[in-house]
Amino acid sequence: MSEPVSEAAAAVAADLPLAGVRVLDLSRILAGPWCAQVLGDFGADVVKVEHPERGDDTRDWGLRTGATNTSYFDAVNRNKSSVAIDLSTPEGLARVKAMARESDVVIENFKTGGADRLGLGYDALSRENPGLIYCSITGYGSGGPEATRPGYDLLVQGEAGLMALNGEAGQPPLKFGVAAVDLFTGQYAAQAVLAALYQRTRTGKGRRLELALFDCGLAITSYYGLEALVQGEDPPRYGNAHPSIVPYGVFEAADGPLVITVGNNAQFRRFCVGVIGRPELPDDPRFATNLERSRNRDVLLPQLRAELLKHHRADLLARLRAEGIPAGEVLGLHQALTSERAAAAGMVVETPGESAPRWVLAPPYRLDGRRLPVRALPPPLGS
Template identity: 35%
Template sequence: MSLDKLAPTTPLSDLKVLELGQLIAGPYCGQILADFGANVIKIEPPGKGDSMRQWGEVDADGEPVWWNVIGRNKQSVTLNLREPQGQAILRSLASQADILIENFRPGTMERWGLGYDVLSRNNPGLIMVRVTGFGQDGPYSDRTGFASVCEAMGGLRYISGYPDRPPVRVGISIGDTLAGIHGAIGALVALHQREKSGEGQVVDSAIFESVLGVMESLVPDYDRAGKIRERNGGFLPGIAPSNAYPARDNRDVIIGANQDSVFRRLCAAMGQPTLADHPDYATHRARGANQQAIDDAVAAWTRQHDAQEIVDRLAEAGVPAGLIFRAPDMLADPHFNARKSIVMVPDRKGKPLPMQNVFPRLTKTPGTIRHAGPQLGEHTNEVLKGWLDMNDAQLDTLRNSSII
C-alpha cells in the first residue's frame, strides 16, 4: 500500500474553505472537501486546538491517531474567535472564501458578529455550512445535540440491537458522520446553484435529520401499515435468508440470498437444489414468513464447513457472502490491497500510518491524501500572509496578544 498519486490535480482545488467546526460532524464535512482538493483552512483555538487532537487511541509515542485522519489535507490556523480582533480577522478571511463550515450551537456565530448576514455582505457568494444537532430553527434548535441523542431521536437507536435487550449504539459516531456527509453534499449543491445565480446560501445540516434521512420507509411503514420497526439483532424481518451464520471454525459468515434467483444458487451450493422449489421457500414472501426455518437450514449447512471455505464456495456460485472483518483482516485482505482501499500516509513524525483512502472514486479527477493532520497552527503565518497580506510585525503583535 502506498499513497495514491494518480491525479496531478483534484476537482475542488480552486475552492477556498474555512472550517470552524470542532469534534466530528463539521470536520468530517471539511475532510470530504479537502480529500477532493479544496484548500481547507482549519481555524482552531490557540493553545489547545480542536478536541479531536486528543480523542481516540494513542500510538507508542503517546500521539493520538485519529487526528491524522480527520485533519488530513487541511491547513491549521490558530485564531481566537472570542476576541473582537480575532472576529475581525475571520471576517476578512471569509470575504475571500467560497465555503465556511461551522458546527457551534445556533446563535454562537451571531453573538461573535459572524452570522451569515454579516459575512455575506462582503461576500454574497459565500456558502455557509451549519452543522448542528437539531438544526437552525425549531423548538430544540438551542439544545446541545451530540450524535448519541440525535441518533436516538432520528430512529436509529430504537432499531439497533436485540429485541430482549435495551437499544445499543452503532460502534462509531455515525450521526456525526452522516451530518458531515450531508453538509458536504449541500455545499456542492449550493456551489452548483451559485454558478447560475452568483449567490451563496446557508446549508443547514442537522444530525437528527441526517439520521432520519437514512431510515428507509420507517415512517411511512407506520403511517400506512401501522408497523413500528423493532430491533431484530442480526437480521431484518421478512428478508431471508440474510443473516450471520456459524461456521465450523467458530467464525460467522454473512450470507445474503433473499432474492429468488440467488436463493436458488444458494440451495444448489448447499447440495439441496430442491429446497428452492419448496412452497415455504419458493418466493420472497414465503421465505419471509418462514424466516426462522430457512435460517436454521442454512446454519445447519454452514456448521459443517470452515468460514473461508463457505465464502469461497458461495462466491463461485454467485451468492453474496463474506467474513466479518476487523482492522487486521482489512489490512491483510487482497481486495483491499488491490484497490488501495487503505493507504499508507506519513504522520506528523514521518512514520507511515495506514488509513482509509478517499471515497468515492472518480475515474478522471480522483481525490488524494496529500498529508496527515497538521500540527496546531502550522499554517497560521502562511495563510494570514497569503490571504490578508500581513507582515511579520503584525503577526508578532497578534501572537503576543493571544489572538493567534
C-alpha cells in the same frame, strides 16, 4: 499546509474538481470537519481555524499519533491546513473576518446564536461577500423549540429511533459502532455545499445552508422509518439478518462466521442444490418465494444453519462463488484494514510518524479511474 504525502499527489491537485475553491472551516469535532474534509478531498483549499492552545476537541480523543494529533482528529481532517486563532480577541476575530471575505465556503457549528454574537454569522459575512456559501450544522435546527439545545450523536441516535432499530430482538437498544448521525450529517452538508456552489456558477449568489443532526438522524432510518409509519409501531429487530430478504445475513460455518446474501429465488435454488445439498427446499411452498421465506424464516433458518455448520468456511465460500451467490468472510477491523483487498484498493495510506508509522484513510472517491489523493496529512495544530 502540512507536508504533502507525495509530489505526485500534489501534482494532481490542480486537476481536482474543487481546485481554487477556498473553504474556511470554523467547525469542530465531527460533522462539520467531515463536511470540510470531503470538500478538501475534491481539491478545495481548506483552512481549519482552531483555538491556539487546545485546538479542536478531538485532538484529545482517541490514540495519540503526534504531539498535537490523535487517531480521531486524523480521521476527519486530512487535506486541510490548520491556523491557530483566538476568537475571544478583537485581533483574532478581525483575522477570521478577513479570511471569510476571501472564502467561497464557511462551515460552522457554533451553538445557536454564537456565530452571530461574534460577528461571524451569515448576515454579517455575506454583506461583504455576497457569493459566500455559508453552512451551519446544528443539533435540532436554529428556529425550533430546541434551537439552543446542544446536539450530540448519541443523543440523536436515541431520539431519532436509530438505537431502537439496531441490535438483536429482545436486547436493549444499541448504538451504531461509529457516530453514524455525525458522519451522515457531514456528508449531507458536503452535498448541500456542492449544490450551492454549482448554483452559484449560474446566479453568482451565495446561499445559507443548515443541516440539523436530528433531521439527518431521522433521514437515515430510511425504509425502517417508513415501515414504522405503515405499521403504526416499531418494526422487529433482526440483528445481522435482513428484515425483508431470507436467507440474508451472518451464518456460522464449522470454523467461523460468514456473510451470505441470497437475493432472489433463482439464487435460493442454486444455494440449496449446489451449496448445502438440500434440493427439496425450493419446491416447498413455504420457501418457494422470498415473501414466503420471510414469513416462514423461523422454520427455514434453523435448517439452513444446521447444514452450514457441517462445512468449513473456505469450502462454503468456494461453493457460493461457484453458484454466483454473493458471500464473504466476517473479518475483524484490523484484519479488514490490513487485508490484500484494502491494499489493492489503496484505501490505507501509511507514512513515517514522529516515533512510529502513521496511518490515514484515503478518500473513497475515484475520478477517471484514479483515487483522489491524500495531498496532505491531518495537520499539527497551527500548521
